[in-house]
Each structure stands twice: as structure tokens, then as C-alpha cells.
Amino acid sequence: MRGKTKILAPAVLVSVLVVLWWAAVAVSETIIVPTPWRVVLGIVELARQGTLLDHIAASLFRVGSGYLLAAALAIPLGIFMGWFHGLFAALNPLTQILRPISPIAWIPLAIIWFGVGNMAPIFLIFLSSFFPIVLETTAGVHTIERQYIRAAQNFGVGGAALFRQVVVPAALPHIIVGMRISLGVAWLVVVAAEMIALKSGLGYLIIDSRNAGNRYDLVVAGMAIIGVIGLVLDNAMRRLERLKEVRWKYGR
Amino acid sequence: MAAKIAVRNLWKIYPTPDGPLSVLEGIDFTVAEGEFVAVVGPSGCGKTTLLNIVAGFEPGDRGAVAVDAVPVSGPSRKGIVISQQGSVFPWLTVRRNLMFGLDGLPRQEKRRLADHYAELVGLKGFEEAFPYQTSGGMLKRVEVARALVVKPEILYMDEPFAALDALTRVRMRLELLRILAQEKHTVLLVTHDVEEAIHLADRILILSSRPASIRSILKVPFAQPRKLTSPEFIELKEQILRELGV
Numbered sequence A: 001m002r003g004k005t006k007i008l009a010p011a012v013l014v015s016v017l018v019v020l021w022w023a024a025v026a027v028s029e030t031i032i033v034p035t036p037w038r039v040v041l042g043i044v045e046l047a048r049q050g051t052l053l054d055h056i057a058a059s060l061f062r063v064g065s066g067y068l069l070a071a072a073l074a075i076p077l078g079i080f081m082g083w084f085h086g087l088f089a090a091l092n093p094l095t096q097i098l099r100p101i102s103p104i105a106w107i108p109l110a111i112i113w114f115g116v117g118n119m120a121p122i123f124l125i126f127l128s129s130f131f132p133i134v135l136e137t138t139a140g141v142h143t144i145e146r147q148y149i150r151a152a153q154n155f156g157v158g159g160a161a162l163f164r165q166v167v168v169p170a171a172l173p174h175i176i177v178g179m180r181i182s183l184g185v186a187w188l189v190v191v192a193a194e195m196i197a198l199k200s201g202l203g204y205l206i207i208d209s210r211n212a213g214n215r216y217d218l219v220v221a222g223m224a225i226i227g228v229i230g231l232v233l234d235n236a237m238r239r240l241e242r243l244k245e246v247r248w249k250y251g252r
Numbered sequence B: 001m002a003a004k005i006a007v008r009n010l011w012k013i014y015p016t017p018d019g020p021l022s023v024l025e026g027i028d029f030t031v032a033e034g035e036f037v038a039v040v041g042p043s044g045c046g047k048t049t050l051l052n053i054v055a056g057f058e059p060g061d062r063g064a065v066a067v068d069a070v071p072v073s074g075p076s077r078k079g080i081v082i083s084q085q086g087s088v089f090p091w092l093t094v095r096r097n098l099m100f101g102l103d104g105l106p107r108q109e110k111r112r113l114a115d116h117y118a119e120l121v122g123l124k125g126f127e128e129a130f131p132y133q134t135s136g137g138m139l140k141r142v143e144v145a146r147a148l149v150v151k152p153e154i155l156y157m158d159e160p161f162a163a164l165d166a167l168t169r170v171r172m173r174l175e176l177l178r179i180l181a182q183e184k185h186t187v188l189l190v191t192h193d194v195e196e197a198i199h200l201a202d203r204i205l206i207l208s209s210r211p212a213s214i215r216s217i218l219k220v221p222f223a224q225p226r227k228l229t230s231p232e233f234i235e236l237k238e239q240i241l242r243e244l245g246v
């Protein structure tokens, strides 16, 4: 796709949807669902109060901590699971059992274990980020073509150097995909996690706006902000996929 | 003089779900120091298997393989494989690929050697390119240069130019001959291109179809540079093709 269409097409689509939304509100004469304009005013109001940035920062902090912790553990684990068949045989069934359990299902246990502070959502983020990265990393190692390993061995490269110089860079495209998927999930989960009894974060903002006077304009404003930040995060990760060191795997 | 490579009564049988698959049956030959030996045989007969065993990547089931009279127990820098599928690391630039095998040398020295060999194989100006930005012919050049840069005593080449177009293929052969005239390597080349074998090799080993055994070994009686269209060349080519059952 050409650069212009790439921006133009989604922009047109979003504009059309906004117009439809506006029309639907006008026609139905609802007083609950706000018009797009009232949402914009809501965002301005939140920004004026000065709390918006704090909420965003709180959410990003929780995502950042849980996500980075997960990556720091999941990447090495995935590499070793991919390389050592015994470790894979031992751990893969367990990961397959834990993986499909939605992080939301862990909320009650997370509250018991960590209370209602920052730790519970960070733990949930950690859980949700961990498995996609492990799985993709393992798959990345499993799909390394044998001739790369053999070439390295031919040059006498083995042990830790083999991991550093061949296994990790060969698996890196998969690792990045895993990290992109899990960042999306992490962002999804932080909002859900913040809806329980925290005093900050975008999830809290949404629940609080409803509880304190049915401010649905602020609810939708919160939703829009979550969506936009999600888009920005995803774009940042896609940028990683354009690095020359990993482009070979994605077919230009 | 002891042989550089000695293969004695080598057998290889792969276990498969349908029972044992015999691939090599009593392969026996030697390669002298500095000699260029080509192995030709029908597709799937076991050429790659033979090369992998001699290079130390797989064990044989029976028989012995020795390099410099020492039994082969694994891959070594003494003999570098240029593989059929290609093994240039796609995550490294051309220069980084060439520097890969030079661990232990000072950085400037690595870089100097890499750039020297890049130039030798005609890759000057592409040192910073990533493999996906190059052509199939250039990739093969990278692979050849990456092997040469560690100064191996033996080059194991598995259908190195098979995937290239006819023109590039001949050009690569001529360049290989030019390089080999400067740097003396022992070469074991696997190919199913009979013309390539006659063009390059001192001796040609003709294998039967699977399970491979040696049908015959013949000397190529022409001096370099060889003329691909001379009557003798074509005569020899037809003789080998007949032996291969074409």
C-alpha cells in the first residue's frame, strides 16, 4: 500500500463511524450515550483537572512493570525450552494448561495474594504477557533452520556463544511477535484489573466516572484514550519488526 | 603421501518409519592434498549424506572417515561446508557474516580480512548489505567468502551453484577456479551437474542411485583453463551421463 492510502483509508473509516455515531445519538435522542463532541469536551475536562496524565501514568507503570518482568523471564525460558527437548517435554503441558486461563479469572486470587495495591494488576499483567512470549520464543527456536546451527558449529562456535550469536538472533523475529501480542494483551488486562478497587489508572477512571454521577461522556473519553494508547503501543512494536536484523523473517 | 581425506568402506543406514533406509553402501575413496574431487550421482542417491559424514556432521554406521589420518569425530574449522540450502546468516550484514568465523582476532584484523575476501569474491560495496537485500548469486559469494576467510584446508561444497541461473553458474565456477589457483585448498564437491564436475575437478566419483556405491572414479585429463565446448569435453560428459543412466 502507498504511504498516503495507509493513513487516508483508516482516517476516512474512523470519520464515517464518528458521523454515524453522532447521527445515531441524535436520532435516538438518548441521554445516556454521549455525542462525539461531548466526549471531546470530556477529555478536555479531564486534562484540565490534571488527573488524566496521572491515570495514564499509573496504567502505563503497571503495564510496564508486569510486561518487562514477564519478558525478562519468558524470553530466556522460551529459548531454553526451544533448545532443550527435555525441558520442553517437561514444561509444555503446564504452559498449555495455564495459557488459556484468562488473566481476569486470576483477579480473585490476585487480590487475596497481593491486596488491592499496584501488585495485583502487575501480577495479572505479568501472567498475561508471560505465555505469549514463552510460546513464540519457543516456536522461534524450533524453527531455526539446521544449516545455521551447523554453519556455526563448523566455525567452532558452541556453548553460550552459539546462543548469543545464532539461537537468539535467529529466534528474534518470533520473540518480537510474541512481545507485540503480549503487549496488546497486557494493555487489555490492565484496564480490567484497575476496575477493582484501585484509586488510579484508566480502568479506575472509567468505573469512577460511572459511579460518581453517570458521567458517560467521561466513560467513553476513557475508552477512547485507552484505544489510542493501545494503537501507539502497537505501532511502537511494529517499528521493531522493521529492524533490518529481523526483516528477513517477515518477507520484506 | 597420506591422503588428505580417506573414506574407507563407509555405510550409512537411516532408520525411518518404513524400516531401515540404506543410503551409502561401502563407499571407498581418497582425496589427496590440494586435489579437487567431484562427486556426481542421481538425485537422492546420498551425496549430501556422504558430504555431511565426511565433514563430521553425522556419524557413519560402518567404515572409517579420516582427515589427515585422524578419524573424523565432528565438524572442525579445518573443513568448511558450503551447504546446499545456503547458510548465510540472514540477521547479519555481509561483513558481519564474513567476520563470524574469526572470533578471537582483534576487531580491525577481522574487518580487514572480511573486506579483503568480500573484494576477492566480487562483493566490494555490499559489505553493509543484509542478505535479503542481495541476489542468489551474491549470497553464494558470501558463503564462499565466509568459508575462505577462515583459511580452511578443505572446502566441502554441496551443489553450491545449483540454484543459480546458467550464466551465473559458469561465472561462479570461473571465479572459484581463479581463487583456488591463488589459495590452495583441497575440495570435495557434490553436484549433479556433470559439466560443472568436468569443468572443475581433477577426479570425478560417479555414484549409483540409492543406496549409493561407487560406480567408477575417473581422472579429468584436461588442463585448466578447460574449454566447455571442445569435442573431448563433450565426449567425457556423454560418457559420464551414460554411466548415470541418462
Ligand SMILES: Nc1ncnc2c1ncn2[C@@H]1O[C@H](COP(=O)(O)OP(=O)(O)OP(=O)(O)O)[C@@H](O)[C@H]1O
Pocket: B014, B015, B016, B021, B023, B041, B042, B043, B044, B045, B046, B047, B048, B049, B050, B084, B192, B210
Ligand atoms: N536424516 C535423515 N533421516 C532419514 N532419511 C534421510 C535423512 N537424510 C537423508 N535421508 C534420505 O537419504 C537419501 C539420500 O539423501 P541425500 O540428501 O544424501 O541425497 P542427495 O544425493 O544429496 O540428493 P539431492 O541430489 O536431491 O541433493 C534420501 O532418500 C533421503 O530421503
Ligand SMILES: [Mg+2]
Pocket: B047, B048, B049, B084, B158, B159
Ligand atoms: Mg543433496
